[in-house]
Amino acid sequence: MKNNQNTPIKMTKREFLTSVSAVSGVSAVLTTLNGWDMGIASAAEAPPNLTGNAKGKKVLILGAGLAGMTAAYELGLRGYNCQILEARSFAGGRCQSSRSGFTTTTTDGKKSTCDFDEGQYFNHGPWRIPSYHHAVFHYIRKFGVPMEIMVQENDLGYLRYEKAEGPLSGKRVRKREIKADMRGYTSELLAKLVDQGALDKEITNQDKEQLIDYLISEGFLNARDLKYDGTIHRGLKTFDPMGSVKETATSPLPFKDLLQSGLGNTFKGVTTIDHPEIMYQAVGGMDKIA
Ligand SMILES: Cc1cc2nc3c(=O)[nH]c(=O)nc-3n(C[C@H](O)[C@H](O)[C@H](O)COP(=O)(O)OP(=O)(O)OC[C@H]3O[C@@H](n4cnc5c(N)ncnc54)[C@H](O)[C@@H]3O)c2cc1C
Missing domain, CATH: 3.50.50.60 (FAD/NAD(P)-binding domain)
Incomplete structure (x- = not known):
């Protein structure tokens, strides 16, 4: 490690970990330890x-x-x-x-x-x-x-993120609502870009079709206009186990609010290995x- 004058600083492992934890918290310390093969x-x-x-x-x-x-x-x-x-x-x-x-x-x-x-x-x-x-x-x-x-x-669990910015700050939101909406909106954007030819240099025509099919499935998009209008899998407004009442989906959260809140960054699409x-x-x- 070097200071502003590019002079090497002598530091023990303990001192280094203390600085890492002060700047980036416990998870950064654990990542550092794993990097040194000294993980928990x-x-x-x-x-x-x-x-x-x-x-x-x-x-x-x-x-x-x-x-x-x-x-x-x-x-x-x-x-x-x-x-x-x-x-x-x-x-x-x-x-x-x-x-x-x-x-x-x-x-x-x-x-x-x-x-x-x-x-x-x-x-x-x-x-x-x-x-x-x-x-x-x-x-x-x-x-x-x-x-x-x-x-x-547990996707049914709630997140209440006090540090969120904007209208979702401190609001109780189910994880599956955040997941479905973030994936829905991002899939919609990507599908539209692919469909309009914005990525023609990156992928072949055949890949384009297959990617759009994937995005429709992953993002619960409307196949007709590639739009995300919510999905019953984010939660139901009405639910009748006997099937006599038509199921209606809850409304998706506005994309702008989700982005501003940072809620989508609180988990990954794939469960982390640890x-x-x-x-x-x-x-x-x-x-x-x-
Ligand atoms: C909030 C929290 C959440 C965690 N979650 C998880 C988890 O979900 N899964 C997981 O696997 N691990 C988790 N861990 C880590 C796990 O608890 C520790 O890795 C493990 O308990 C460490 O055991 P240890 O014996 O090495 O140290 P410690 O449990 O810290 O034991 C050290 C002991 O030494 C005593 N001691 C210290 N100095 C002296 C001294 N000079 N003289 C006499 N006694 C002394 C202390 O009082 C203590 O009893 C978590 C830890 C914390 C704090």
Whole structure:
């Protein structure tokens, strides 16, 4: 890294990550770590193959998070005498869940106590495990922690984007409405450009026809005039499961409002590889893993 005078700046990895997080947030830090091959998800599929003779050697482990406890467990199996020193009053580290009575003190010194009803909980640390977290699943299986599916992607869910600009700011909008309308309007524009010959240098006549067919299907366009006028798949105004009332679609959001809001940029058309639609969670709270 260089400063304004093009002189190299010496920086530790930790300092660099702190700057990345200040400028672009946690996801940029995770992307950087992945680039260094130091991403959160370990490639390990089985416990480390520890060898040697412990001969009752003592090991002091700092921190009773999942890493510290795993280290203590594996070393303990091989005869090491492990002691974990944990700064807080509970084990699990970041792997926590709030239930009635759970108390936490934030860095500004504020103390909060959870007053949920009996049986209610909230995973305020990790809340989903993708299937490729093989090492975590190894221990989940080993200790018989009951797991259940956690639905990561749900088009019926609502987005309320406070930072949105324009008329959609802070409005409750279903994800499928945003998806259908953004794809509809962009497909309409592209289909019209292709149809008017604006991309003739880029694609052949045969490709043009096939692309327009695809855009009609993907964007729910009217095949006659290549227009997007909404679709029942963005939501129904009237719905009668018996079929006696004609289904009518809700009206599409104005394209200008959608563009201005930035809502279309909050998700991708394809689910990202690190956030698959289906993930897993521990039944009754993620702290069951800890
Ligand atoms: C909000 C949030 C959401 C997350 N979501 C997910 C998710 O959905 N899926 C996922 O896989 N991961 C998620 N993570 C990441 C996951 O929680 C962590 O990767 C994992 O819990 C880290 O475990 P660890 O043992 O390495 O560290 P930690 O859990 O941080 O444990 C470190 C422990 O060391 C203790 N400690 C620190 N310093 C000292 C000291 N000097 N002396 C004694 N004790 C000390 C701490 O008190 C703590 O208990 C999330 C994390 C957060 C915070």
